[in-house]
Amino acid sequence: EDQVTQSPEALRLQEGESSSLNCSYTVSGLRGLFWYRQDPGKGPEFLFTLYSAGEEKEKERLKATLTKKESFLHITAPKPEDSATYLCAGGAAGNKLTFGGGTRVLVKP
């Protein structure tokens, strides 16, 4: 059975304090590893897709990396507006996404 596990469940950061979120995955026939951001009461918003081990993608203060078993989302010098839940998902054949439980990030000014 496909499984995606995210850690930590919650992360409290001071503004400017860089950190990393972990996503471990076991997805049969992985086609892509997705990162989404979700704000309270809203739908997930697409951030990145990673396709192969060694790939990296960046967007503003966020950088996602991928290995054969894990993906990391690095948040560099976060700002309060980066506070959100970050979701990782493994995409398999048939466009089925298996989501992890998410990491709730709170950045305090």
Added chain:
Amino acid sequence: DSGVTQTPKHLITATGQRVTLRCSPRSGDLSVYWYQQSLDQGLQFLIQYYNGEERAKGNILERFSAQQFPDLHSELNLSSLELGDSALYFCASSVQVSGANVLTFGAGSRLTVL
């Protein structure tokens, strides 16, 4: 605005009742997906439609059903509702990107069963 429209935004109903949630995908997207998000389960895939046909099924209960109409909008029907069905229900639509679909999510429908 993601381009995926879901109605209603909020719904409060009683156990045993039936509700219908509606989704209009982004213009040009042929695939519609339904997800359930509850506090203890995270985002769970329910069902996928592609151009009117069921494409994949996930953890969808027999009390739930869905369909996609010729104009590509989709409806998720939930019947014999139980307290545990209280959750956020998200619809998403997709555009093909390099062999892995990026899903664009709507704002969700929050269902409360009392």
